[in-house]
Amino acid sequence: MAPQARSEATRQKILNAAIDLFSEVGYAAAGLGEIIERAGMTKGALYHHFDSKEALATAIIEQGTNLTRDAFHRVCQSSSPALENMIHGVFVVTDLVDTDKTARTAEQLTRGLLEFNSAASQVWSSRLDTMTTQARRASTEGDLREGLDPDVVSESILNTMLGAQLLSKTADGNDHITRLTRSLELLLPAIVAETSLAYFREFLAREYLRHPQAGGSTD
Amino acid sequence: MVMTETSERRADAGERRADTTRHRLIAAASHQFAHRSYSMVSLDDILAAAELTKGAMYFHFPSKQALALAIIDDLNEMSRAAVTELLTRRMSGLETLIDLVFLQAVQNTQNEVARAGARLLETVDNTTDLSTTVWQSWIEFVTTLIQKAVTDGDVVDHTDPEDVAKMLVALWVGTRRISDLDQPERYLDNLQKAWILTLPSFTNPDRIDYFTQFIKRRHALAVNKVSAKPRSVDLHATAAAAAHTDP
Numbered sequence: 001m002a003p004q005a006r007s008e009a010t011r012q013k014i015l016n017a018a019i020d021l022f023s024e025v026g027y028a029a030a031g032l033g034e035i036i037e038r039a040g041m042t043k044g045a046l047y048h049h050f051d052s053k054e055a056l057a058t059a060i061i062e063q064g065t066n067l068t069r070d071a072f073h074r075v076c077q078s079s080s081p082a083l084e085n086m087i088h089g090v091f092v093v094t095d096l097v098d099t100d101k102t103a104r105t106a107e108q109l110t111r112g113l114l115e116f117n118s119a120a121s122q123v124w125s126s127r128l129d130t131m132t133t134q135a136r137r138a139s140t141e142g143d144l145r146e147g148l149d150p151d152v153v154s155e156s157i158l159n160t161m162l163g164a165q166l167l168s169k170t171a172d173g174n175d176h177i178t179r180l181t182r183s184l185e186l187l188l189p190a191i192v193a194e195t196s197l198a199y200f201r202e203f204l205a206r207e208y209l210r211h212p213q214a215g216g217s218t219d
Numbered sequence: 220m221v222m223t224e225t226s227e228r229r230a231d232a233g234e235r236r237a238d239t240t241r242h243r244l245i246a247a248a249s250h251q252f253a254h255r256s257y258s259m260v261s262l263d264d265i266l267a268a269a270e271l272t273k274g275a276m277y278f279h280f281p282s283k284q285a286l287a288l289a290i291i292d293d294l295n296e297m298s299r300a301a302v303t304e305l306l307t308r309r310m311s312g313l314e315t316l317i318d319l320v321f322l323q324a325v326q327n328t329q330n331e332v333a334r335a336g337a338r339l340l341e342t343v344d345n346t347t348d349l350s351t352t353v354w355q356s357w358i359e360f361v362t363t364l365i366q367k368a369v370t371d372g373d374v375v376d377h378t379d380p381e382d383v384a385k386m387l388v389a390l391w392v393g394t395r396r397i398s399d400l401d402q403p404e405r406y407l408d409n410l411q412k413a414w415i416l417t418l419p420s421f422t423n424p425d426r427i428d429y430f431t432q433f434i435k436r437r438h439a440l441a442v443n444k445v446s447a448k449p450r451s452v453d454l455h456a457t458a459a460a461a462a463h464t465d466p
Contacts, residue, residue, distance in 0.1 A: 074308070079322060
């Protein structure tokens with residue numbers, strides 16, 4: 001292996017160990033010593049790549065939120081109506097957080113370090129930007145209620161997404177999609193134009209049914 | 220070492236030039252084939268438009284037919300990319316299919332390679348049964364989407380998915396043939412009407428309203444895309460024109 005590739009592999013090994021430990025015991029309780037042990041590395045190897053526990057957290061946040069960001073962007077690039085992209089995008093991100101360990105740990109770290117870590121605070125402002133671009137388009141497509149501020153609509157949807165994340169921590173994320181859907185159901189009439197409401201209620205219901213978690217609870 | 224790098228660079232430049240030549244030929248030929256029938260297009264027209272010599276062309280394409288087949292290949296490549304992109308959205312089978320139909324329709328009116336490719340597919344003389352193969356692979360792909368739509372509960376389960384797929388591919392090709400692609404809005408209108416009309420023949424009754432809306436939304440967005448200018452610019456132009464004629 002070329003030195004650069006080897007170095008990259010070492011770095012990833014340390015990150016994976018940190019992701020495991022952070023997700024098991026949380027950021028605060030995780031010690032660098034245990035991360036080194038799990039990764040099977042020396043202290044020197046770790047410090048070569050990361051000068052602190054926070055540097056590790058920042059790297060995980062970047063890696064995990066790149067996944068969710070790319071997934072969300074892919075959805076937004078489609079030619080579908082923007083409000084569909086907004087709803088579908090939230091579900092795609094939620095799915096990724098439920099199924100991908102890096103994405104999930106990045107969300108946990110982002111929530112925990114929001115006020116202290118600049119990578120963490122960047123995450124939500126960039127999500128808000130992406131969402132607001134779609135909301136503006138949804139407004140010109142006539143799907144949003146008239147007179148609504150696209151920024152406020154985007155914020156409300158992201159608040160819903162974050163709230164569902166926080167509250168579903170209990171049952172290993174199983175009720176995550178259900179919580180998200182219920183809150184969005186309540187939010188829809190407040191943001192969707194009268195003529196589009198029935199369609200988007202059905203769109204949301206279909207989105208929910210598409211998720212494996214939903215299957216058991218509705219039948 | 221230095222020599223190798225230089226010659227590599229020279230080879231790269233040569234390849235790039237070859238790429239440009241090929242690209243120019245495809246673009247010029249697509250423009251011709253998109254608007255005139257295969258037999259009416261002469262190689263001289265293509266070469267004049269591409270500003271290339273016969274020799275340059277023969278390096279890439281031995282004949283007019285080879286050019287036509289390359290355009291069809293490019294169209295297939297475009298379609299494959301669109302399909303891959305759509306599948307990553309993980310929408311339901313029928314939603315994916317409708318999205319694809321409107322995406323292709325927009326592409327057919329906006330992109331000359333796509334337009335020429337679609338037209339050539341129906342008319343080019345070839346001994347290889349190319350068009351049969353292409354349509355067969357479309358029917359197979361649409362069949363998988365319909366099968367998915369049956370498990371999604373959107374399509375009734377008492378029809379043969381392959382029969383539905385054949386009908387929809389025929390509808391899709393037929394609508395394009397009877398429409399004037401220079402009038403994209405009417406083409407899209409025909410497409411929307413045909414789809415809404417045919418929905419009840421295979422869609423679950425309680426899903427018809429949703430899919431009617433779904434089609435209308437795709438139609439509206441497609442119309443927005445093909446209209447020469449975005450609506451806001453149009454309004455502006457109208458206002459400017461009004462100001463001009465009414466001083």
